[in-house]
Amino acid sequence: xxxxxxxxxxxxxxxxxxxxxxxxxxxxxxxxxxxxxxxxxxxxxxxxxxxxxxxxxxxxxxxxxxxxxxxxxxxxxxxxxxxxxxxxxxxxxxxxxxxxxxxxxxxxxxxxxxxxxxxxxxxxxxxxxxxxxxxxxxxxxxxxxxxxxxxxxxxxxxxxxxxxxxxxxxxxxxxxxxxxxxxxxxxxxxxxxxxxxxxxxxxxxxxxxxxxxxxxxxxxxxxxxxxxxxxxxxxxxxxxxxxxxxxxxxxxxxxxxxxxxxxxxxxxxxxxxxxxxxxxxxxxxxxxxxxxxxxxxxxxxxxxxxxxxxxxxxxxxxxxxxxxxxxxxxxxxxxxxxxxxxxxxxxxxxxxxxxxxxxxxxxxxxxxxxxxxxxxxxxxxxxxxxxxxxxxxxxxxx
Amino acid sequence: xxxxxxxxxxxxxxxxxxxxxxxxxxxxxxxxxxxxxxxxxxxxxxxxxxxxxxxxxxxxxxxxxxxxxxxxxxxxxxxxxxxxxxxxxxxxxxxxxxxxxxxxxxxxxxxxxxxxxxxxxxxxxxxxxxxxxxxxxxxxxxxxxxxxxxxxxxxxxxxxxxxxxxxxxxxxx
Numbered sequence: 001x002x003x004x005x006x007x008x009x010x011x012x013x014x015x016x017x018x019x020x021x022x023x024x025x026x027x028x029x030x031x032x033x034x035x036x037x038x039x040x041x042x043x044x045x046x047x048x049x050x051x052x053x054x055x056x057x058x059x060x061x062x063x064x065x066x067x068x069x070x071x072x073x074x075x076x077x078x079x080x081x082x083x084x085x086x087x088x089x090x091x092x093x094x095x096x097x098x099x100x101x102x103x104x105x106x107x108x109x110x111x112x113x114x115x116x117x118x119x120x121x122x123x124x125x126x127x128x129x130x131x132x133x134x135x136x137x138x139x140x141x142x143x144x145x146x147x148x149x150x151x152x153x154x155x156x157x158x159x160x161x162x163x164x165x166x167x168x169x170x171x172x173x174x175x176x177x178x179x180x181x182x183x184x185x186x187x188x189x190x191x192x193x194x195x196x197x198x199x200x201x202x203x204x205x206x207x208x209x210x211x212x213x214x215x216x217x218x219x220x221x222x223x224x225x226x227x228x229x230x231x232x233x234x235x236x237x238x239x240x241x242x243x244x245x246x247x248x249x250x251x252x253x254x255x256x257x258x259x260x261x262x263x264x265x266x267x268x269x270x271x272x273x274x275x276x277x278x279x280x281x282x283x284x285x286x287x288x289x290x291x292x293x294x295x296x297x298x299x300x301x302x303x304x305x306x307x308x309x310x311x312x313x314x315x316x317x318x319x320x321x322x323x324x325x326x327x328x329x330x331x332x333x334x335x336x337x338x339x340x341x342x343x344x345x346x347x348x349x350x351x352x353x354x355x356x357x358x359x360x361x362x363x364x365x366x367x368x369x370x371x372x373x374x375x376x377x378x379x380x381x382x383x384x385x386x387x388x389x390x391x392x393x394x395x396x397x398x
Numbered sequence: 399x400x401x402x403x404x405x406x407x408x409x410x411x412x413x414x415x416x417x418x419x420x421x422x423x424x425x426x427x428x429x430x431x432x433x434x435x436x437x438x439x440x441x442x443x444x445x446x447x448x449x450x451x452x453x454x455x456x457x458x459x460x461x462x463x464x465x466x467x468x469x470x471x472x473x474x475x476x477x478x479x480x481x482x483x484x485x486x487x488x489x490x491x492x493x494x495x496x497x498x499x500x501x502x503x504x505x506x507x508x509x510x511x512x513x514x515x516x517x518x519x520x521x522x523x524x525x526x527x528x529x530x531x532x533x534x535x536x537x538x539x540x541x542x543x544x545x546x547x548x549x550x551x552x553x554x555x556x557x558x559x560x561x562x563x564x565x566x567x568x569x570x571x
Binding site for chain 1 (some may be wrong): 402405406408411412413414415416417418419420421422423424425426427428429430431432433436437439440441443455456457458461466472474475477478479480481482483484485486487488489491492493495496497498499500501502503508511512515516517518519520521522523524525526527528529530531532533534535536537538539540541542543544545546547548549550551552553554555556557559560561562563566567569570571
């Protein structure tokens with residue numbers, strides 16, 4: 001599961017990766033024509049919209065790709081850098097950059113490309129950009145207030161607008177397609193080309209079809225977390241979902257170690273406080289968010305282990321188990337009746353008076369025994385001090 | 399004598415760039431960038447010429463706290479930008495576009511172009527710090543992860559450029 005850094009690719013190796021990615025980045029920019037200021041600013045005067053075409057196609061492709069990777073569980077979005085939103089400085093900074101664009105004819109990435117192939121104006125631009133950063137760092141006390149104002153955290157646009165991820169992506173792609181069509185009209189007009197911007201050539205048709213497919217695919221990859229957490233709110237769905245279970249006696253047998261239960265592990269969905277009051281040996285604490293994270297793979301994908309989901313009530317267990325099942329984790333069981341039932345039936349067991357059947361007699365015998373032993377086992381057991389895993393989002397941006 | 403050089407189809411280039419960005423996010427958990435490397439160069443420059451000034455200034459102290467125990471040049475974006483230089487150079491070599499050349503609009507004087515590049519570069523330097531990224535780091539990568547801040551910055555960059563374009567048309571057309 002991505003990101004591959006730092007688990008599969010070490011931080012040092014990452015520098016090599018950066019170099020290779022950079023080479024492709026530079027080569028694509030140069031091949032697309034981003035290494036000349038005349039072509040770059042063309043979009044602001046209407047004579048050449050190449051930059052806008054490349055930029056939007058790239059952004060939309062990557063956006064749908066990220067959604068698909070998220071949907072298929074290939075990437076843990078909680079570890080991916082989402083650019084933070086500081087409303088005021090984002091707008092002011094953006095306008096300064098826009099003014100810089102028409103004056104300088106480049107943006108930083110393209111200026112580096114152009115300088116690399118020998119454009120002298122680009123070299124001047126790059127040096128000036130370094131000076132610009134120095135003005136910011138030296139004058140930081142002046143900028144600080146603006147820089148830190150309007151902190152909104154790291155929201156995603158569909159959240160800010162209050163719509164679903166799929167709808168937002170769909171609208172964005174459609175807007176992109178309309179823009180592509182519109183800029184072709186302007187381009188032809190400015191350059192005095194006398195041909196319709198939208199002729200039905202096989203080339204145009206295939207681009208249109210691909211674009212529309214891209215737009216529709218936005219709905220194929222809904223945000224899995226939102227989708228699944230909403231779905232398990234439907235009680236009918238939750239209660240009719242087939243799940244493997246374990247009953248409280250089996251659970252108690254494992255705790256007393258009458259049975260070898262090495263192939264079992266418990267995952268505990270209770271609050272920190274509940275878990276402290278009634279710690280369960282050999283259990284891992286998780287939350288619903290953890291199920292969607294990279295950590296879930298470490299815990300739930302251990303070969304040949306059967307995982308028992310425990311919570312105070314069976315409903316929570318069912319919900320979590322359904323989400324896990326939908327995410328593709330197998331060999332998961334739930335404790336029937338939840339820990340509440342375990343407490344009632346085992347720890348606070350009231351024996352059946354005059355057991356009539358053999359079964360009742362066995363139940364009595366085992367549960368009375370369990371009731372005596374388990375509290376000591378639980379007391380002896382010290383919940384391991386779980387070291388806080390140092391999982392942070394990578395820092396990106398500039 | 400200027401030979402018309404042929405560029406890649408913009409939609410094809412866009413898809414390739416998008417896939418590269420996707421691969422970058424998948425591998426590293428972060429997008430592409432450019433101005434971050436410029437910042438590393440700027441900070442290194444100050445560290446070299448005025449180490450005592452660095453130790454006394456709030457911004458550099460905060461920067462050092464965020465990047466503990468290493469030179470600002472040991473930075474993902476610095477390596478990436480070195481790659482950009484190599485990649486663009488190879489591409490220019492292949493497509494026969496390597497040439498020491500000063501480019502300006504047909505009506506612009508050299509003085510105008512130099513002044514434009516200097517002021518424009520400075521504005522990008524300041525602006526990319528305020529916007530927490532430039533066209534690559536904030537706008538493009540922000541769009542890929544649907545970041546609100548990134549998309550707002552993107553609209554501000556393009557919107558701002560359109561707003562000011564008219565006044566500087568003599569530079570380009």
